[in-house]
Amino acid sequence: MTTAQRLPARDRLLQAADRVLFDRGIRATPVDELLREAEVSAATLYAHFGSKDALVAEALRNRLADWRAVWDQHIVAAGDDMARLLAVFDALAAYRGGRHRPARWCAFLAAATELPDAPDEISEVLGADTALLAERLLQLSRPLAGARAQDLADEVLVAYSGALAALLRGSPRDPIQVGRRLARTAAEAHSRG
Template sequence: MPPPTASRPARDRLLTAAGALFYESGIAATGVDAVLARAGVSPATMYAHFAGKDGLVAAYLEDRHTTWRQTWDAVLAERTDAVDRLLSVFDAVDRFRGEQGNRRGCAFLAAATELPPGHPGRRWLDADSELLTARLRELAADTGLPDPDDAAATLLLLYDGALSRLARAATTPALPGDDPVTRARRLAAAWVAAHRG
């Protein structure tokens, strides 16, 4: 994400600063003062745009969800083969990582461990889960797989595992082998081939 500059609207600067800090350090570990300092805005300006930290967290997750969905949409638009479209979730992760600098795994998986029930940001965690599950089910059905629900659940398990491994790699030495997203895509392709037969 680009660094905040005074010429950008305050709301954009707050979202950019919050997005970087929440993703790098975690939501609970990031205080509002750190976000304000990075964004270069006053507390009054933040409260004019967001209902406190919880509102800022929800807006950060909404923004991330929108960017992720648009990235996946763009990758899907480039694919015509039904199996490639189903596996596009992994290609979209690669593109998202390249564009957003996504080195620490999934922001939604991380937020799910930090946000209490009833937090306004949970709406976007649910939206992310619904997008993944519904779209993978639909794309699996398009391939002719006999059980699209099972296919969606299997690919989602591989997707979550790859993103969790990325998060672990940010704090521990990498295990031997290739990139976890590449490996997950390869395993998914093999599973699809075996179950389409």
């Protein structure tokens, strides 16, 4: 183990952004708080990113990459078609229990709500998250639902989004498991034809 290294300012900023922004709220978090958390000066932030929005966008892109990787792992580890489809819920639970401080609900949907007039750079990340979900769920639905794969994929996307929104709501207690149940039942119904 080498001595503890201090990360460069840019990385400290991204870490602080990921830690604070999606937990306490993007608009609710002033730049000064990020600067304090990251122990970085304002000049450095604007030298590296140019704006708060650009820092938000980069933090979201990193989060999407991490989420995709976690989801990948859970798909690979799954044993059959049903488990592969439901892996999105296990991945979500794992992601939220992992090294990130869990967002209050969903960083991408929160950004969409909090920043309705956000620069394209930001709305593109939500679009990319949604596209990733829609495409993968469709692929994973095919072996289970055949010609009705699109219907099943839509249903799982709604169940997944519902788990996230229910986290924000605070009810039911364990929305990710509830969403998973919902998705499993839908998949079984389509399998029976």
